[in-house]
Amino acid sequence: MNQEPLWSIFVNASLVNNFVLAYFLGICPFLGVSSKLDTATRMGGAVTFVMLVSSICAFGIQLLLTAIDAPYLKLISFIAVIASTVQLVEMFIKKFSPALFRALGIFLPLITTNCAILGLALFQTNKGYGFLQCIVYALGAGVGFTLALVLIAGLREKLELAEVPDVTKGTAMALMLAGLLSVAFMGFGGLGG
């Protein structure tokens, strides 16, 4: 069992080892939906939510798999459970909160193949976190993801008005921005202890 204090897990997951800028997880939505601040915030919210749910599920599966001694099923069951959880959550939200569903709507199915979610589940089992630690880790990762997404979306919105050379338009520019942000986030190194 890992004895890492909760605050350190949170700071580590959200700032020091930011999922997007240090681990490169969830790059696809990061590049895909980061051109508008509004969508970026919603996407961040949806991902944080799914991360929380799937982190709890992954914790349960890990207990079960250890009990029946079948570690080779880890990957398959993780991805299957995450995919179906996302589907369930989607149906649940649609039924009980149509407003929230409209806000998150299109992003929910996309999140299934977001590597940040599966990555989170795998990392937390590798590190041997307890239940409470898992929840804090998922929260931290979600906050970090949202932060990175919102930062880059803000930058890209400003850049819409700027005159850049033709060759740098689109993904190349987003990647350079991400690189600069990643350098900036390196400044947080050592914070989490």
Next chain:
Amino acid sequence: MPTSPRTTTDEFIKGLWRENPVFVQVLGMCPVLAVSNTAINALAMGLATAFVLIMSNIVVSSLRSFIPKEVRIATYILVIATFVTVVDYVIQAISLDLYKALGAFISLIVVNCLILGRAEAFASKNTVVRSTMDGLGMGIGFAFALFCLGAVREILGAGSIFGIQLFHDSFQDWVVMVLPSGGFFTLAGWLLLFNWLKQRKAKKEQMTALPLAEEPAQ
């Protein structure tokens, strides 16, 4: 387009350059950036992904008439996850060092959008042979792109390639290149190069399309 006169060789060639998954389609970015800090890691990751891609393409295309449309994505993911588990154990058996260097990113091949994308867009609609060629081309294109990134990052960041020292001791390593930010910068650099090539080609085509208007300015 199943009716177009494209040969199986075309399916193979297109993945290498014209529709290169990384440089042109910008798919499957996570492993591209994460494990390309040395050439050997990048190449291993590329080959592992290529293997999973080819196998899943074969299985998906041979099962394409049995898979119900409603659950197809879930089925594809399960097929992919099975092969990834195989690769995971094989790499662990071959080289423990490599396994440690790649870490969780081997498992994360499952959610590589490139593989699911090819299963959905190509293998579910084409014959086994064509899908195999498509997987082969895309896989090699992916591995090639990863190698390009890994080589640049290792040469600049550590002054070596495949662990062989290239420069004199006085060479100052560009530490930023092996850090996460270096991955973003290197990929941005390659994309710039590709954009520039594309633009130059488009300009040339424009010039040859209007040959009589004026003397092409050199």
